[in-house]
Amino acid sequence: MKHCDLMKNTHIERLVPDHIKRFEAYIPSKPDDMLMKMAGCSRLFRLNNNENPLGPPPAARRIIEAYPSLRASVYPSGDAYHLRCKLGDLFGLHPDQILVGNGANEVIGFVIKAFCQEGDNIITADKTFAVYEWVASFSGFEARLVPLKDFTFDDEGMLSLMDERTKIFFVCNPNNPTGTYWSEERLRRFLDRVAGRQIVVVDEAYCEFVEQADFPDGMRLIAEYPNLVIFRTFSKMYALAGLRIGYLAGNREVVDIIRRTCVVYSVNGLAQEAAYVAIEDKEHVLATRTLVRNAKALLTHELDNLGLTYVSGEGNFLMVRLPMSDSLAYRKLMTHGVMVRSMAGFRFPNWIRITIALPEAMNALMEALFEVVKHDR
Ligand SMILES: *Cc1c(COP(=O)(O)O)cnc(C)c1O
Numbered sequence: 001m002k003h004c005d006l007m008k009n010t011h012i013e014r015l016v017p018d019h020i021k022r023f024e025a026y027i028p029s030k031p032d033d034m035l036m037k038m039a040g041c042s043r044l045f046r047l048n049n050n051e052n053p054l055g056p057p058p059a060a061r062r063i064i065e066a067y068p069s070l071r072a073s074v075y076p077s078g079d080a081y082h083l084r085c086k087l088g089d090l091f092g093l094h095p096d097q098i099l100v101g102n103g104a105n106e107v108i109g110f111v112i113k114a115f116c117q118e119g120d121n122i123i124t125a126d127k128t129f130a131v132y133e134w135v136a137s138f139s140g141f142e143a144r145l146v147p148l149k150d151f152t153f154d155d156e157g158m159l160s161l162m163d164e165r166t167k168i169f170f171v172c173n174p175n176n177p178t179g180t181y182w183s184e185e186r187l188r189r190f191l192d193r194v195a196g197r198q199i200v201v202v203d204e205a206y207c208e209f210v211e212q213a214d215f216p217d218g219m220r221l222i223a224e225y226p227n228l229v230i231f232r233t234f235s236k237m238y239a240l241a242g243l244r245i246g247y248l249a250g251n252r253e254v255v256d257i258i259r260r261t262c263v264v265y266s267v268n269g270l271a272q273e274a275a276y277v278a279i280e281d282k283e284h285v286l287a288t289r290t291l292v293r294n295a296k297a298l299l300t301h302e303l304d305n306l307g308l309t310y311v312s313g314e315g316n317f318l319m320v321r322l323p324m325s326d327s328l329a330y331r332k333l334m335t336h337g338v339m340v341r342s343m344a345g346f347r348f349p350n351w352i353r354i355t356i357a358l359p360e361a362m363n364a365l366m367e368a369l370f371e372v373v374k375h376d377r
Helices: 003-008 010-015 018-022 032-039 058-065 069-073 081-091 104-115 131-138 155-160 184-194 252-261 269-278 282-306 326-335 359-375
Strands: 098-101 121-125 142-146 166-172 199-203 228-233 246-250 317-321 351-355
Touching: 018 131, 032 326, 058 269, 081 098, 081 246, 081 269, 098 104, 098 252, 104 131, 104 166, 104 199, 104 228, 104 246, 104 252, 121 131, 121 155, 131 142, 155 184, 166 184, 184 199, 228 252, 246 252, 282 317, 282 359, 326 351, 326 359
Parallel strands: 121 142, 121 166, 166 199, 199 228
Antiparallel strands: 098 246, 228 246, 317 351
């Protein structure tokens, strides 16, 4: 029987829970070769995923290049043992306070599965990394979305939506896509108000890009706040997005609970070894920050010249408002070989998010934006 015949079968329909019927699958972008064919361009600058154009730190590259092919046949460490020891050393935590996942994306599911049951809810912002909301929704839990205030997570608004069935707050710090952040004082105030009644997840996917003195290091707050869970990833600053590796850290008791929902062997051995050396490269972090700082200054200058509104904060990205729909702008920019993130999915219609990249890509973007905005081409 063909797949489509199967789907017409009413028995299948009966098997599907309501929250799955309501949920629409996320469609990832097509591979580069297909996109270039569709858009009719001969090269493509991907400025849509906040990847680091400098690539992985040199020591990680050496690990990847020298990886013994025979190791592909054996299972990796099922709990990223050595990497957890290294991270524990670096952050002053016990290795058992850390769980490594197949990207930070995977650990979102671990936390929700560990704490939510039927009738529970999670609280986050309306305009932030959408995966918190998606995982909650397709798992059958309510996601309460609090509008951003001045492009920033609204702490008071989040607290006012909290009730007996609220299990988790998700705070993205700094926020993707707005680049705004809570200072240490503001985060502490929020944690004090929550007073241990819910899990507070702080997603620090972009923390290594932040240079502000009042930005909190979540790892250092874990000892004081046992309900705090920190997410970090190797995808952004450490440029290992393709190997899929991220982690969470928290109080021992909380992590012992979350561990029950972990998928064993979900993190491959190459990712574990590359991450192990990448995390120590401080020069890589400084070089990336310099690249981002300089390219952002140039880009915002150009955006000012074009008279475009933008929001530029922390992180290796910024948001621009365009005088047209973001999906139209996306298609037009694609014909110039530049791929951005259209923001309707983040509930920012008419905005695009641009990843800060190398000068060649930034120049291509600025020329393409000029054509699209000034000449409607
Ligand atoms: C990119 C990103 C992640 C997760 O990335 P992984 O590749 O799954 O590790 C998590 N949170 C935010 C806010 C991100 O932008």
